[in-house]
Amino acid sequence: MPAPSENPKLLHPGKRICQIIKIKPEKLEEYKELHANVWPNVLAKMTKYHIEDYSIHLIPELNLLVANLKYTGDDWATDSEAMRNDPDNHEWWKVTDALQESLVPGSTGSTDKKGWWRDLEEVFRFDG
């Protein structure tokens, strides 16, 4: 993807990223409780790696979670690799990966270079 710095947006700077994953239906309530009390060090890592305006929505009839975030750095490859290798995140992912099933073929978890959440193609954008 193009570096956000090549395509600056005045109102909403950064790159919007949308991803999906399956939630195990019997684990949905546990997932919600975890996220109602998300670990502060996980939030701190998001800030460290230039992620903000992050929301997750549920498609209940498909047991799908939709994540939508803004990446405000200028080197997503480096930041996302550092995020993947960060020990604080590993503890969190041990808990959350167990509640999910990836839509990335062959992915073994959030530390997998292939990714765990599946990236979606953007077909429209209006910045404002």
Added chain:
Amino acid sequence: MPAPSENPKLLHPGKRICQIIKIKPEKLEEYKELHANVWPNVLAKMTKYHIEDYSIHLIPELNLLVANLKYTGDDWATDSEAMRNDPDNHEWWKVTDALQESLVPGSTGSTDKKGWWRDLEEVFRFDG
């Protein structure tokens, strides 16, 4: 939903809304072309009714479109009703509704009070 003014966010003010709809697979290319050349008056109406940072992503294996937008006004019920009744939007929706199938039971189109895109529950939010 709570009025955004009751829950101000300093970094990303407003209410994030996520919605899904089915795209007719044989109409996907037409949909993309339309949105690559979206009508300026449709964009102007989004601004008028306090919508910004709007993106649509595709889940190809499910023929689903995911819309994600920020509402920055303080009366979504009034703004969304005005949006629904705006003649400029009606022309656009005649074109786009024909490419889609709603996941809102019984909805007849974008001018239906029930809505046409299906709203998704937010299960996590990190503002930044």
